[in-house]
Amino acid sequence: MRFDTKTKRTIYDRTRGYCHLCNKKLAFKNYGKSEGRAAWEIDHSNPKANGGTDRLNNLYAACISCNRSKKHSSTRTARAQNGRTRAPLSAEKRQKAVRGNTLVGALVGLLGGAVLGPAAAVAGAGIGAAVGKAIDPDG
Numbered sequence: 001m002r003f004d005t006k007t008k009r010t011i012y013d014r015t016r017g018y019c020h021l022c023n024k025k026l027a028f029k030n031y032g033k034s035e036g037r038a039a040w041e042i043d044h045s046n047p048k049a050n051g052g053t054d055r056l057n058n059l060y061a062a063c064i065s066c067n068r069s070k071k072h073s074s075t076r077t078a079r080a081q082n083g084r085t086r087a088p089l090s091a092e093k094r095q096k097a098v099r100g101n102t103l104v105g106a107l108v109g110l111l112g113g114a115v116l117g118p119a120a121a122v123a124g125a126g127i128g129a130a131v132g133k134a135i136d137p138d139g
């Protein structure tokens, strides 16, 4: 299956250019160049051998080595071998996740402040937001 540049770009951007299996940064221009640095391929998340389709929602960017060693095993298995459970987030989703974590952190801090008093609320919100921001949204 050949992919045009636009399709490749869409797939690449969905994980911000990171391998969806091991989270290594990939070089867009080295698509399919097994000799190239950070070369990558398009992986069928659900392998075609298992009935996976060529639809975009089944396609992810992966290092050539990850893709080749994954073969017909599932994405879940391949990610687990790298200690991961999810694909890296797109830039848009990542930003939302960071904002969400910050908000949750701030709320936790405010809640602590409600118990401990207003000064603690201000400090707590700040600390909570910082903690929230530090949470890696890619898990």
Ligand SMILES: [Zn+2]
Pocket (backbone or CB within 6 Å): 019, 020, 021, 022, 023, 024, 062, 063, 065, 066, 067
């Ligand atoms: Zn990889």
